[in-house]
Amino acid sequence: MKVLDLFEIETSVVDSSTIKLDEARIDPQFFSTNQLFIDKLETRPLAEFCDEIFNPAVFKREFLEDPNECRYLASAEIASFEPEITYITNSQADALRLRVKRGWILITGFGTIGSIRITDKIIDGFAVANNVARAIVKEKYRGFIAAFLSSEYGNKLLNDYAAGAVVKYIEAPQIAKIPVPVLDDSIIEKINHLFLEAVTCREHSHELLNKAHKLVLQYNNLPPLSDIKLETLDEDGEVEIRMTGLDEFTQDYRLDAHFYNPIAKLIVENITKHCPKNDKLFNVADCSFRGSRSTRNYVDKDNGIAFLSGKNIIQIRPDFKYISKSETANLDDMLLSEGQILISRSGTLGRTVLIYKNYEGCAASEHLIRVKPDAKIIDSGYLYAFLSSDYGYHQLLRYKHGAVIDEITEDQISQSVIPLPSDKQQKEIGDLVRKAYELRAEAIKLEDEAQELLTQALTQA
Numbered sequence: 001m002k003v004l005d006l007f008e009i010e011t012s013v014v015d016s017s018t019i020k021l022d023e024a025r026i027d028p029q030f031f032s033t034n035q036l037f038i039d040k041l042e043t044r045p046l047a048e049f050c051d052e053i054f055n056p057a058v059f060k061r062e063f064l065e066d067p068n069e070c071r072y073l074a075s076a077e078i079a080s081f082e083p084e085i086t087y088i089t090n091s092q093a094d095a096l097r098l099r100v101k102r103g104w105i106l107i108t109g110f111g112t113i114g115s116i117r118i119t120d121k122i123i124d125g126f127a128v129a130n131n132v133a134r135a136i137v138k139e140k141y142r143g144f145i146a147a148f149l150s151s152e153y154g155n156k157l158l159n160d161y162a163a164g165a166v167v168k169y170i171e172a173p174q175i176a177k178i179p180v181p182v183l184d185d186s187i188i189e190k191i192n193h194l195f196l197e198a199v200t201c202r203e204h205s206h207e208l209l210n211k212a213h214k215l216v217l218q219y220n221n222l223p224p225l226s227d228i229k230l231e232t233l234d235e236d237g238e239v240e241i242r243m244t245g246l247d248e249f250t251q252d253y254r255l256d257a258h259f260y261n262p263i264a265k266l267i268v269e270n271i272t273k274h275c276p277k278n279d280k281l282f283n284v285a286d287c288s289f290r291g292s293r294s295t296r297n298y299v300d301k302d303n304g305i306a307f308l309s310g311k312n313i314i315q316i317r318p319d320f321k322y323i324s325k326s327e328t329a330n331l332d333d334m335l336l337s338e339g340q341i342l343i344s345r346s347g348t349l350g351r352t353v354l355i356y357k358n359y360e361g362c363a364a365s366e367h368l369i370r371v372k373p374d375a376k377i378i379d380s381g382y383l384y385a386f387l388s389s390d391y392g393y394h395q396l397l398r399y400k401h402g403a404v405i406d407e408i409t410e411d412q413i414s415q416s417v418i419p420l421p422s423d424k425q426q427k428e429i430g431d432l433v434r435k436a437y438e439l440r441a442e443a444i445k446l447e448d449e450a451q452e453l454l455t456q457a458l459t460q461a
Contacts, residue, residue, distance in 0.1 A: 035156075041179075045179060046175060046176055046178040049137055050137050053176045055109070063086050070092075071123075071125075092127075103142060104119045106119060109171055111168075118199050148454060158178065191453050201440070202316070208436040212385040222419070256401065278418060280415060284373065284377045284418055284420070289370040295329075298321050304323050305361075307365070308320070313344065340371065341371040341373065343396065343413065356437045379426040
């Protein structure tokens, strides 16, 4: 047997007349089977559907922590529900045309190419990295273009048109040339409607979660952290520094300064002061699950089960990998069920998600802590809302440790103090959370319907 017989090599025959000399493209990916398939259809360049496509100029990033300045999104955060909270100056955002406006289509063009997001109310006015292209698409085509670019066909074209030997990249001039199939107006209208309706669902979901977080503070009589004045020995506030007493030291013998940060201290003091009924997390939920490490045998979708990693839980549409159903040890222990709360335990800490209408039946990494609320004591939606609020997040973060990679453990987070408002108030907050998650699920369903219509139209053309 020849060595080449062991590998599946994608090959295709390219007619010399299809080689575009003005592009000077002779790399094989530019002539993929996907490209040849699209070339057989009637198409128009993306630029004809847009008023403008552009990338801002390269700039030096000077990050701030001032909420009065402009919120900033990196390329990797475009497809994220919970991006890092970072700011740049308003003047820099305006001068370099970094701010994005509602309705623009954002297209990542560096590293991971082809993540697509229609700018919604959630990120309207944010500054976005210059390696994310902005496509200002005519309104009647906005959802259709987003659907095509995020489809298997469009995403492959974006990657085929990309350049770069080590790290692939694509910018506005090349994106503008992407061929877009010309479909029947009625099909375009249906796809457009479905995709834009999905955007509306996610906007409404975001509003409900914000309302839930506000009610967490209101029903527990807790002041927003922005109103709290921190105790410090530095009157100018340039350095966070405070004096601790021996009474603050615990049996954990923690000598790292972060464990005694004033925000965590004030959070616990506020909860015990303002919330007559409160308890430790380990008394209201089971945090005992400890995932075992095992070899991950990745397979294709048809032969595997979706595997959830730490980055997946904050993605709008998770880019799952799939692990073998038959070759994964302790697979049953890894499976998720409704009502559980996942918390990222290493790397980027404290990312939180409720298992509801999303990842039921999926397997999850051992790097995600499982919290199983006791339904007799606490509403799972309410507990998620608290743990994902500032009051929950800073308690989780307090316990981080590690010289290179930060980590927290189940035992540590179980010491977090949880306020317990009335059952009625918990349910009100929990219902808001559940409705928000239902809307997220509906958004994915609508996008899937749009993609199915698109695929049918392309394959039957």
